[in-house]
Amino acid sequence: MSDSEEVQTRVEDGVLIVTINRPEAKNAMNQAAAQGIAAAMDRLESESELRVAILTGAGGTFCSGMDLKGFLRGERPTVEGRGFGGITQWSPKKPLIAAVDGYALAGGMELAMACDLIVANRGAKFGIPEAKRGLAAGAGGLIRLPRQIPSRIAMELALTGDFIDAERAYALGFINDLTDGPAIEGAKALARRIADNGPLAVIASKGVIRDSGTWSDEEMWDKQQGYIANVFSSADAREGALAFAEKRKPNWTGA
Structure with a gap:
């Protein structure tokens, strides 16, 4: 598989690192990026030497959600049968870790919650603010979030659109680990622990x-x-x- 401008991949010790590469747009998800993530997941599934994948974002932001400029043009950042970003309605058989720096908002938070594990920098922010734009968190935020944190907190986040910081997300059990430095380093350490197993x-x-x-x-x-x-x-x-x-x-x- 060849990388696209929007999504870059590299392999380290059996770990496939997938980077959303739209830093100028805060890694807002467009159709090309969704297709790039889906292609990376196909690679994860097909190559036996790959044991785990990490999804992260370039430029200090995980993903700011759907590219609204693309939305106004009629573009939908989804992949048939796999949903938003290529993963919200489908999961690879192998583990997928989100490494979150900066913001994971709207579809970005939904991408993170679609992953099996989350590692975040202490300064990261999470939220599903779709209601503030007259939209709804239809890529899993309204369905998955009440299964991953207390339902009343999920209700609050959906109805107010407010953000929560990584410390609170960790206290709620939404995040597996916090890092002081880049989240990718903590995610790689977790991935290595998984890759050591059968x-x-x-x-x-x-x-x-x-x-x-x-x-x-x-x-x-x-x-x-x-x-x-x-x-x-x-x-x-x-x-x-x-x-x-x-x-x-x-x-x-x-x-």
């Missing part, structure tokens, strides 16, 4: 946690089995046990 186990664990919220008590054990059965019968499971017994680092093959 890839099949990571994919299965993400899948169960992501999907099990809709499972009933009667069906949850059978449904979980569909995700984890191949993990326990894999060569990696044997390698993990053997490496533990031999007191060495496992050599994962993803099989």
Whole structure:
């Protein structure tokens, strides 16, 4: 996959780093950037050596939301079947971490909440201010946010459009980790901890946690089995046990 002007990628130790590259527009999401993120996720899925991805923004801002100039031209920053920014209605099997500096607002906050984990600089700001512009947070803000923080706080943020800082977001459990420096450094450290683990186990664990919220008590054990059965019968499971017994680092093959 070749990078576009709007989205740049690089690989570090099995981690795919995806950067929204529109700093002059505070990384506002346009159609080209959405397509670039979707293409990066396809690469994450298709290349076995890639274990985790990080989504971040250039120039000290994560994403300021939808490009309103593009919106006025009739452009929608979505990808068919995947939603806003290429990820709000679809998730890769492998983990995706948001590294947030500056502002994650409107669609930018919705991009962050679509990721599996969030690392943010202490100075970061979050919000879904769509109501201030006569719009609604339709890319997941109204659906996902009450599942990720207390529902009354989610209601307050949606109805007032007010921002919250990273410290409060962390206290609410919305953020996994805070950094004093660039969020990407904390995100890379978290990604390395994930990439050290068995890839099949990571994919299965993400899948169960992501999907099990809709499972009933009667069906949850059978449904979980569909995700984890191949993990326990894999060569990696044997390698993990053997490496533990031999007191060495496992050599994962993803099989």
